Amino acid sequence: xxxxxxxxxxxxxxxxxxxxxxxxxxxxxxxxxxxxxxxxxxxxxxxxxxxxxxxxxxxxxxxxxxxxxxxxxxxxxxxxxxxxxxxxxxxxxxxxxxxxxxxxxxxxx
Amino acid sequence: xxxxxxxxxxxxxxxxxxxxxxxxxxxxxxxxxxxxxxxxxxxxxxxxxxxxxxxxxxxxxxxxxxxxxxxxxxxxxxxxxxxxxxxxxxxxxxxxxxxxxxxxxxxx
Numbered sequence: 268x269x270x271x272x273x274x275x276x277x278x279x280x281x282x283x284x285x286x287x288x289x290x291x292x293x294x295x296x297x298x299x300x301x302x303x304x305x306x307x308x309x310x311x312x313x314x315x316x317x318x319x320x321x322x323x324x325x326x327x328x329x330x331x332x333x334x335x336x337x338x339x340x341x342x343x344x345x346x347x348x349x350x351x352x353x354x355x356x357x358x359x360x361x362x363x364x365x366x367x368x369x370x371x372x373x374x375x376x
Numbered sequence: 377x378x379x380x381x382x383x384x385x386x387x388x389x390x391x392x393x394x395x396x397x398x399x400x401x402x403x404x405x406x407x408x409x410x411x412x413x414x415x416x417x418x419x420x421x422x423x424x425x426x427x428x429x430x431x432x433x434x435x436x437x438x439x440x441x442x443x444x445x446x447x448x449x450x451x452x453x454x455x456x457x458x459x460x461x462x463x464x465x466x467x468x469x470x471x472x473x474x475x476x477x478x479x480x481x482x483x484x
Contacts, residue, residue, distance in 0.1 A: 310484035323433035328483025333424040346450050371483055 301363050302370055304355050309371075319350070332372035339364045397434070397464075402472025405465055409457055410473075419478040430478035437470035 308314050308324045315321050327335065341347040342356035343364075359367070368374075407416050410429070414421050418429030429437065443449035444458035445466070461469070 306484055310482065312482045320439060322435035322439045325436045326432055326480040326482050328481035329479035330428055331421065331424045331426070334427040337425060348448065373479075 298366050298370060301359070301367060305367065305371075308351075316349075316351075327371040328373070330372055332368040332374050335368035335371055336364055339367065397438075397467030397469070397471030399468070399471040399475045401464075402468035402470070405461075405469055406472050409460075410469065413453075414473075417476040417478075418473040419476060428478050428480055429473040430476035431480040432474060434470050434474035437473055438466055441466040441469065 305327070308316075309327050314324050316324055338347065339356050339359060342349065342352040343359065345353060347353070356364075403416075406414075406418070410416075410418070412422065413426045414429050419431075421428060440449065441458050441461060444451060444454040445461060447455065458466075
């Protein structure tokens with residue numbers, strides 16, 4: 268087997284438990300767990316998207332909470348189409364969306 | 377060697393112009409088109425539904441405006457404004473807003 272295939276399999280194996288641990292939609296997650304989904308991209312200065320286009324992911328800190336809520340709901344409904352964001356927003360309920368918006372806007376904790 | 381330096385300088389200049397837009401031109405356009413909702417410098421939107429643009433990443437702003445223009449990002453209000461913008465306008469506006477100060481940060 269080619270080394271690249273092996274790597275891919277290893278990566279899939281590593282990803283599977285993480286997916287399995289995700290609580291079902293609607294089940295309450297702590298804010299920390301929820302925000303952890305955002306930090307991997309939005310918490311890294313100068314982080315750029317890799318797919319489908321390459322650009323800096325937007326800064327969220329200090330942004331208006333209402334706008335952040337609307338953005339997450341638009342990803343959830345499919346109105347906004349970034350693939351990773353659609354995937355993440357699809358698993359969020361209204362309470363989590365409000366909490367994330369409050370966290371980044373600074374109106375929450 | 378001299379020719380080589382000129383070539384590198386030319387490429388660098390072209391790259392910079394392409395990547396930066398003209399904030400001065402963007403400012404004029406922003407005052408006319410964007411200010412009513414986002415504030416003239418993009419830092420104080422007039423309604424909480426409207427995002428803060430000041431200090432946002434240049435390339436994200438370009439991407440957002442292009443997507444509004446193409447319809448890839450659906451928003452009836454922004455589609456109308458973006459439709460009237462040229463590629464140069466978009467780069468100028470993004471350069472203007474990206475260079476303005478606001479409370480936007482990369483928050484962990």
